[in-house]
Each structure stands twice: as structure tokens, then as C-alpha cells.
Amino acid sequence: MHNIEKNLALIQQKIELTARQFQRDPQSITLLAVSKTKPVSDIQTALRCGQHDFGESYLQEAEHKISALDGNPIVWHYIGSIQSNKTRKISALFDWVHSVERFKIARQLDAHRPLHKAPLNILLQVNIDNEASKSGIPVHEVSTLAEKIEQLPRVRLRGLMAIPAIHTDPQQQREPYRKMQQAFIELQRRHPQCDTLSMGMSDDMQAAIAEGSTLVRIGTAIFGPRL
Secondary structure (H helix, E strand, O other): OOHHHHHHHHHHHHHHHHHHHOOOOHHHOEEEEEOOOOOHHHHHHHHHOOOOEEEEOOHHHHHHHHHHOOOOOOEEEEOOOOOHHHHHHHHHHOOEEEEEOOHHHHHHHHHHOOOOOOOEEEEEEEOOOOOOOOOOEOHHHHHHHHHHHOOOOOEEEEEEEEOOOOOOOHHHHHHHHHHHHHHHHHHHHHOOOOOEEEOOOOOOHHHHHHOOOOEEEEOHHHHOOOO
């Protein structure tokens, strides 16, 4: 069995076991394979295993991959930071953007979304631990930004994303995710179409699922360490 195939099977098993442990439906959790820095051949291997959602952070690299894999049943997620001069291509190439933290960026993504495509799905990135080194808005600004974005016709607000501070203790891992879940529930009250809470990576996926994650972003545990 190819390593990627084996790794995907193990991750799916872990998602299912963790979901059932916390009385959740495993089908409610999407696995996003973070394929940044990995070759097209690795994505093709994962595709053959039934994986369809892939995350990229670097636009130039992603352009090559999206072109090379055109015609395959892939949902492309942009998970990197967004510069204003990249919004045109990001909006045209991707199905999801996870890292919106400014209305200016959302407005540009909206303006550049091709008319023949469905509205671009976007998530608001929340800096849940208020780390100076991390992107994202403070949790108390979610409501204001969401209200503005709701008025844009070519983007569709789907929920929230976060990358908390690194902890090895499972209980410490769960605390920021619990705050994110509370923010997500509040967002859903005002914006019922929001259905996605993107949180959890290779080392803290189980804590994120315990606290309501609907999408986990897994790279290393599928494809191995980035070179």
C-alpha cells in the first residue's frame, strides 16, 4: 500500500473514531488534504484514494497544480495569507478561501469572481489567541465583518477558520477551539447559511473535532513532512 493511501485511511479512521467518541456524525467532518509544497503526483495518488478537497497556500505553485489537474473532481481551498494584488487570480482559481480577515480583501474577491462560476465560499480567519505573529481578526470583530460580507453578491460567507497557539496537552488544545465553537454558534444565529468551522491540523485534530470542527486541515500526516 502506498504511504499516502495508508495515511489517508488512518486519518479517516481517526476522524471516525473521534467523532463517535464525542457523539458526532463522522460524515459531518470534511478532510482537507493540505498539499502545499507537494508534487502533482501526490495529489493524483490521493485522488485515486477518493480524496477530493485540497488546500494550497502559495498562488504560483497552486496555479501550476490547478492547471495540471484540470478536469479532475477537485475542490480547491486557498488557505494562505492574501495580498491585494493576488485576489484576482485567487478568486478565479479557487472554490474556497479560508483566510479572509479584511473587508477590503472580501470586496476584491467578490469583484473578481468570474460570473460563470458559483459564488466563492469564504471563511473568516479568527486570531483566537490574540497572537501578534498570527493573522486573523479578534473574535469580537466577527459579527461586524460578517454583516458587511453578507452584502457582497459573488462571495458566500460559510463560517470561520482558526490556527491556535501550539499546545501538546489535549485539554489546552481544546480551550481555544471551545471559544471558536461559541463564536461559530453565535455567527450561525445571525447567518444561518454558515456551516463550516475550519480548525484542527495533524497534531490537534482530535481536540478540534471534540469542539465541533467540521473541516480539519491535514498535511504532514497524509503527505509526510514538508521539505
